[in-house]
Amino acid sequence: MTADEILAKLQASFPGLVKSEAPVKEYPTWTVPAESVRVVFERLRSKFSFDYLDVVTATDWSGPINPKGYPQSPAVAAGAAAAPSATAKDIFEVVYLVTALSTGMRLCLRCEIPRKEGASVPSLYGIFMAADWQEREVYDMFGIHFEGHPNLKRILTMETQQGYPLRKDYEHLPDKFD
Amino acid sequence: MGIVLDNLSKIESLPGGGLALATSDSLINWARTSSVWPLTFGLACCAIEMMAAYASRFDFERMGVFPRPTPRQADVMFVAGTVSKKMADPIIRIYKQMPEPKFVIAMGGCANCGGPFYDSYAVVKGVDRIIPVDVYLPGCPPRPEALMYAVIKLQEKMRKMTVKGGLGATPLQAAGSRKLI
């Protein structure tokens, strides 16, 4: 049962599901529309026994790093990147990596959500308990809301943290310790 | 025993009081230097090297260092590791809970000046921004022998304490440099 056969089966009921063009190396990567993330994972878990959620993470594709995000200028010019417009897209990309322990198959699902204040993705809290803290960390770092998550609040940074640190345009406001 | 220490310096007016004061100084300082009780308080990587210092190869107890879990019975606080901003308040609270005369050894680059995380948004750039520090110990992580050298340096500092300087506290504290935010 290779990844493509599973993709074909799933595309029947989810037209939005498509093989993504910039795949994670050596992982079959699909692009999922934001609203059908939870349903796809339920199907994957029940039908194809993908029962082990490895990673939930996100990337902010809105261009090079803003040097003001660092209290002091870092050693290397932040984000000495190629042409900034080449890869910049005004989106958040949420990446899920899931594994089937029985068959040893690995799968990567990614979904792109617009980069505005109310950006949100349905939470996987009920299906995989591993998503509980990883989604809280993504919310803490990017500000992406996960609907259906029982206590979505900051996990790593202080309560008095303004802004979301891992956003590319994050500006650090000096507090009493700097 | 603050009462004893406060009024001890009054004996200088008695005949031969100066000599008595000097010998009592040396006895008090000998007692304080030979039984330095640190607070078992590790934050990050330096804590593992601190544990290695207590272990059998670099036995810290040879110098009379006997780790105590509660701040009430500790003399020294080894700040071993990165001081993050969320951890700043608990560190200040623990420092206030320690009885006089108390000392702080900032162990490792992170505690001295933020170390490899000098440009991070979540790290206090050096523990001396929140509590007064007596000995700075460079290294990332410093070797257990370096930690022992820091305690020896602290002992030298303790030997310079005098009862006349007020409460037998450290020279630094006597000069009132303890500004806690």
Place this chain on the structure above:
Amino acid sequence: MTEEILQPDISGPVFNHANGRLLMPETRYWPTDMWKSPWSLPTYRRGAAVLAGLITGGAAAAWFLGEIGPRLAPVYSFIEAYALAYGVPAVLIQIFWTFIKGGILLLAPLVNALFAVWWERKISAHIQSRMGPMYVGWWHGVLQTVADGIKLFLKEDIVPDCADKIVHWLAPVVVVIPAILVFAPVPFGNELVFADIDIGTVYVFAVGGVSVMGIIMAGWSSGNKFSLLGGLRSAAQLVSYELPRTFAVLPVVMLAGTLNIAEIAGFQAGYWGGIIPRWFIFYPVVGQVAFIVFLIASVAETNRVPFDIPEAESELVAGFNTEYSGMKFALFFLSEFAYVLLSCLLMAAVFFGGGAAPLPFLEFLPSWAWFLSKVLILMFCFLWFRWTFPRFRVDRLMDFNWKFLLPVSLLNIAAGGILIWLLS
């Protein structure tokens, strides 16, 4: 375009070994050969030297004290006669003499605390293949405890503001006073006993129980949640382990017929068939079971591992003495070691025949020398337990006491009764 590799241009002397690393000294001190045979270890040999030196030193000091004591009798009677002639009432002399004996008795827990703390740190170090305090005193850190004591004496005395001031101040007092009072009826040799009262054992267990109150007061009054838990745990543990401890001594009292500890010790003089001393531990079943139950219960009484849940370091930070700093903490430390010494004295007196020599031809050593060596060996066991056992959990500890130790001690009393019926 080919990537040109940026070569760091290091000018100046670089001791460049074949693969670009600094020359590692070959003659590196490598510890593995050290572990070949333990006797090759300097620490091991020095540990044995410490133990040997310790026993001889302790015996010499005790010999000196023991010999001088009886020699003073004429001096005492001369002073008494002189005072009587001078018109001082007899009662006053009696009071004066008890004060002096009391002062000497006060030395027992204090000197023991100084010595036992140092001995425990050295034993724990050598058990853990390290060396323990070395640099403080002139030889093997002997002055370590003196330095700790002076430093604790000079620490600031913190009373937390949310603490109940009076009870917080009173707790160490209530713990230490019974710890010193309890040494009165305990013999230190054949005739070396402070107060030869008839109900010695009852007095010891009664006064020993009072310090439980002090620990609960300490736990409750510190206003700290961890110390509250420590105090409540110690209340449960000490009260419940008091029972098997007293029941363990009961068969011995039944066999000896008296409650006076000195007489119990005296009762065990003599030998069966010239070889086996008539000590209670050698009575067939009753003696061994009673001794083991008493040993376990007294380890629990003194809050020592594996029963140290009141001041469990890893769970309750420091249990009931979390909020105590400086001299008050030292008093708690002192009372713990006073109770360890008391338990060892009781076991030596009740089960190992007080001053009696183990074999007939060893009679030449004075009684208190034998007594002291038995106490030291038993105290070594106490200290040895601490560094080999993990800690009980609270409910396992209670089950162990109520479901195993107490029934065994009650059965032991019955067995004692049967033994008396057989012997008579």
Place this chain on the structure above:
Amino acid sequence: MTKETPTAIKADQMFINFGPQHPSTHGVLRIALTVEGEVVIKGDPDVGFLHRGMEKLFEARTYSQGLILTDRLDYISATHNNLGYCLAVEKLAGIQAPLRAQYIRVLASELNRIASHLVFFGTFAVDMGAFTPFLYAFREREMIMDLFEMLCGGRLLHSYVRVGGVSADLPAGWTEKCREFLKFFKPMLKDYDTLLSGNPIFRSRTGGVGVISADRAVSWGLSGPVLRASGVNYDVRKADPYCVYAKMNFTVPLGKNGDCFDRYYCRMLEMGQSVEIAFQCLDALAGAELTPGEVMAKGVSKMLKAPAGQAYAHMEASRGDLGFFAVSDGGLNPYRMHVRGPSFINVAILQEILVGCKIADVVAILGSLDIVLGEVDR
């Protein structure tokens, strides 16, 4: 201090801060315990006290500078972090480390696994109240520290594994010393068993405490000895072999009922397996076909520019499945570097298994999970 005493506290309940500074929280983890007498009603861990914003710093460092940050993630097994980071960057940039370097990588990571499990054995024993095993474990660990010091100069944080290979070949005389240590260490494992595993008090403290069933472990995404103690056979060295683990033959110890003792015993058996793997690596390295001195891939410069793309590489660290998700936009710095910390995911299950246990069990369960706060808070 985040002062949040829950309002729904009844009279006989007590709110305890198993605070950031506590002898048995292995660093700075705060568990907000609601306790009724000795029984825990609710316990939720509060992390972030060692949060250093690593993932933000990765984006301001070049690939070779980022390696130094990875040392400080799981600071007890530094080589595992370096190896995970280098695997991800090599997969991203399409570099292949030479065979000799791969054998040295496996050898260094197995030695580091033994050192890390020895720290676990020592601190877990201290949590149970037995102080002596801590000293014996650290005595053996000092020998491994000596080996690493000869290998790469650092005792605890090594930065020995570099992108494209290993920083330097084995120094002269190192393999003999390593063999000598491994031969000395093998019988020591039996000593540890008699010292602690056989002790009835230790068995009663850890047997049947903090049981995690297999499906809860998989649902919570646990990994490493914590997952294998519940009987789930998932070891990245076998499931998704990297470096030369495919050539090594070793068995993966599995637990039966997933309690504290099984988690402890899985790690002890793993130490035995690591010694076997290290012996096999030493034999392979002594063989002729691996040319000595050739440990770095050709043409890997310090100012590496990885082509645009994304890559995820994971490896079996001592605490679990450590993964690095690297995204590059073709620049000098990684565009995004996410670290899947196994301890961060393992510690989340505390919310579920702490309910209904005693305070002494909280210490046992937390110790058996063997978390490192550098990896939890990143």
